[in-house]
Amino acid sequence: MDQYYLNLFFIGGSFLLYIGIAVWARAGSTSEFYTAGRGIHPVTNGMATAADWMSAASFISMAGLIAFSGYSASAYLMGWTGGYVLLALCLAPYLRKFGSFTVPEFIGDRYYSRTARLVAVLCLIIASLTYVIGQMTGVGVAFSRFLQVSNTTGLFIGAAVVFFYAVLGGMKGITYTQVAQYIVLVFAYTVPAIFISLQLTGNPIPGLGLFSNYEGTGEPLLVTLNQTLADLGFASYTAQDTTPSAVINMFLFTLTLMIGTAGLPHVIIRFFTVPKVSDARLSAGWALVFIAIVYLTAPAVGAMARLNIMTTIWPGGTGEGAQAMQIDEAPAWFENWATTGLLGWEDQNADGRLQYYNDEGDGLPAVAQASGSQANELTNFNRDILVLANPEIAQLPGWVVALVAAGGMAAALSTAAGLLLAISSAVSHDLVKRSINPGISESAELWWARGSMAASIAVATWLGLNPPGFAAQTVALAFGIAAATIFPALMMGIFSRRVNNTGAVAGMLTGLTFTVVYIFLHKGWFFIPGTESFPDTIEGSLLGIQSTAIGSIGAVLNFAVAFFVAGRTAETPEKVQQMIDSVRVPRGVSAAQSH
Incomplete structure (x- = not known):
């Protein structure tokens, strides 16, 4: 079967599955729309949480980051998985015991303040909306490559699918849809990795293949990769940057990812869906298991993809007398991805070959000097294409390529649905129900929930079509704010x-203002009146801390300001203090202690 029709079959079939599940599991009440009636089994919820978490960033971008950054990209793996441990131990069971529908509802009730609830809604919307931009944009890019439609058309198709199953099903429909999406994306991620691991090392387990011998040289795969990179002038794949600023930034970035994960509202609300408090902790444990299947595979995918790229461009190796690939003999995947604008090259010395090496070091590597080349000729290689292009790079069967396409769609749509639900719940439940019109009927609230979900999808689609100047870094902003x-x-x-x-309001506003302003200054995203764009040459820096790592500093400021202000204002009412104790202390403990 032609590759286009294979892609259409796999992607179209998965979409029909999601829509069918939404019809079967449609929400009939606000409880089902917000929390799936609190009747989701911990294993099911763990799988849905894993799909909710493994966004386009995890499925598409993470392996690319690891492939090109090596050791330093391990912060993503440590931070994201560590965040779930933190969530399981410190947040999930207590929030479930409190019994809220949404995160702002807990904050508003705990801090007995409408202002605190509204500030939490603001933070939630900013974090979730910036996160969802990347998901919707990723849908358009994947469609444009695999179904040969324009980016705009692809984005509208993806938005229509999300609209149908999210608006109709709410949390109940999204949960079971995410279970199906997890199954699709985990097969899409691991099956190509198994094929490639077998090709390169003979080991069917990618995580073990990473430490096995590379069949092309008989040396360990990582040793071969490091030597290849050294020959081409690139930094070592496994080396750690031990400069003080690099160590500090890696620590702060990992910490930001951890506490950002534990604070992301679309992840937290998943733990409101289980029947019992103990099930919330079990759900987090199962989510870690399901996430680990992908995250333990990602380092192997990154390393093997990087080596595959090198051996494709330098088929005879990178040692003495190496010859680069003839451009007219480039594999089909080069041409396929060039049409998307995410891959590009230029034969600058007109020798008919594609020179790929690091030309930004102190001197050109030996392979460049031998060829007479003066500059790297691979002018554009978007890291995000690695996972999607990997099956084509490794010349795997067409159905594997189609499976990966469906997996990329599943990853983007599952997270987009969770984020959009978090936004719509905050609007309908916390703004309309709890702040504007407390007497609203359940049917009217459900109407508002579906209406705000539809409006959120429309806004996210518009931002995907017309991303602001900072859209490429939305994940950093979302994690920093959370x-x-x-x-x-x-x-x-x-x-x-x-x-x-x-204290809580002062702390949240301090953390929000500091983090957003710092990121905008550091990235040059602030707008100067009289100009037509966001300047990209203005940078600010606090002790050399990168914008992606600043969220942890914002959190420290939040804690410090909250305790400082609380210490100089009225004490928390006794009734609220008793409520806090009841959330932390298991039922029956007080009675047992009294005897």
């Missing part, structure tokens, strides 16, 4: 009786 605002408010709300409503 880390600096929502996570501290939840931790203090559960474990501190002293922090009051004034």
Whole structure:
């Protein structure tokens, strides 16, 4: 079967499956729309949480980051998985015991403040909306490559599918759809990795293949990769940058990812869907298991993909007398991805070969000097294409290529649905129900929930079509905001009786303002009146801290300001202090102690 029709069959079939599940599991009440009636089994919820978490960034971008950054990219693996441990131990069971529908509802009730609820809604919308831009944009890119339609058309198709199953099903429909999406994406991620691991090392387990011998040289795969990179002038794949600034930034970035993960609202609300408090902790454990299947495979995918690229461009090796690939003999995947604009090259010395090496070092590598080349000729290689292009690079069967396409769609759509649900719940439940019209009927609230979901999809689609200047870095902004605002408010709300409503509001606003301003300054995203774009040459830096790592500093400021202000204002009411204790202390403990 032609590759186009294979892609259409796999992607179209998966979409029909998602829509069918939504019809079967449609929400009939606000409880089902917000929390799936609190009737989801921990294993099911763990699988849905894994799909909710493994966005286009995890499925598409993470392996590319690891492939081109090597050791330093391990921060993503440590931070994202560590965040789930933190969530399981410190947040999930207590939030489930409190019994809220949404994160702002917990913050508003715990801090007995409408203002605190509204600030939490603001933080939630900013974090979730910036995160969802990348998901919707990724849908358009994947469609344009695999179904040969324009980016705009692809984005509208993806938005229509999300609209149908998210608006109709709410949390109940999204949960079971995400289970199906997890199955699709985990097969899409691991099956190509198994094929490639067998090709390169003879080991069918990618994680073990990473440490096995490369069949092309008989040396360990990582040793071969490091030598190849050294021959081409690139940094070592496994080396660690031990300069103080690099170590500090890696620590702070890992911490930001951890507490950002524990503070992301679309992840937290998944733990409101289980029947019992103990099930919330079990759900987090199962989510880690399901996520680990992909995350333990990602380092192997990154390393093997990087080596595959090198051996494709330098088929005879990179040692003495090496010859680069003839451009007119380039594999089909080169041409396929060049049409998307995500891969490009230029034969600058007109020798008919594609020279690929690092030309930004102190001197050109030996392979460049031998060829007479003066500059790297691979002018554009978008890291995000690695996972999607990997089956083609390794010349795997067409059905594997189609499976990966369906997996990329599943990853983007599953996370987009979770984020959009978090936004719509905050609008319908926390703004309309709890702030504007407390007497609203359940049917009217459900109408508002579906209406705000539809509006959120429309806004996300528009932003995907017309991304702002900072769209490429939305993940950093989303994690930074969640880390600096929502996570501290939840931790203090559960474990501190002293922090009051004034302290919580002051802390959240401080974390939000500091983090957003710092990222905008550091990235040059602020707008200067009289200009037509966001300047990209203006940077700010606090002690050399990167913008991606600043969320953890924002969190420290949030904690410090909240405790400082709370210590100089009225104490938390006794009734609220008792409520805090009841959330932390298991039922029956007080009675047992009294005897």
